[in-house]
Amino acid sequence: MISLRQGDIKAFDELYHRYAKKSMGFALRFFADRYVAEEAVQEIFIRIWEKRRELDESKSFKSYLFQAVKFYMFNFIRDRKGALSFDEVSEETFQMGNSVEEDLHYKEMEAAAMQLITRLPTVQQQVFRMNKLEGLTIQEIASRMNLSKRTIEHHIYLATKTVKSKLRYHMSVSAMIFWGLFF
CATH class of the missing domain: 1.10.1740.10 (RNA polymerase sigma factor, region 2, helix turn helix motif)
Structure with missing residues (x-):
């Protein structure tokens, strides 16, 4: 200590x-x-x-x-108090959905996530893509980029935090539209 x-x-x-x-x-x-x-x-x-x-x-x-x-x-x-959790929604609700609508929603979310990734600072974007999309370990990324493991972990943390916070907002707007189709 x-x-x-x-x-x-x-x-x-x-x-x-x-x-x-x-x-x-x-x-x-x-x-x-x-x-x-x-x-x-x-x-x-x-x-x-x-x-x-x-x-x-x-x-x-x-x-x-x-x-x-x-x-x-x-x-x-x-x-997250008051936010809708998928765990709180019954399985029947998910089964009610039209698979075409679900596919469109998924593709919209995927496109939004990819767009957010392209807006990250260059190094964060590279590290995030290598780790999350290519599946490389922190050690592998550190070796390839000649950076410390701690630096790579920090870049992954910052990138994940940024993408999640912005995607969460996008999801809440999209989810309202998506759930509006059922209710």
Whole structure:
């Protein structure tokens, strides 16, 4: 913890490798969606690095980390309160839809996502495409681009955050139109 507070990246990497899988398992208790759980853990570790100087080295890092996952979950739920969740919609509602309309909706969302990706800064766009579309690991991207793994993780985080926030807005407008067809 002392080394981490002083900005030692090796100390951060050690803590990340020691606790990332454990915190991911803990996050999966709250988030059924593996992607959301992964994003929660990644964002928490980014925040830990950014606020490393404020950490209290006399306290347990593990306790701090698991507490952070719980707070992330509470904030996640609070921020989405009132939003329609697919988990909350019955299966019959999905089966009612016309497959042509569903295909059009999916293609519209895919086109919107691709458009948003093209608006990202160049490096973020490259890293995002390599990771999310080509399936390359962070290590593979870091090697190809001659950047640190931490830098790649940060670019993926920023790109994902940007695309998700803008796509979420697009989805809410499209979803209102889409759901309007049924009700």
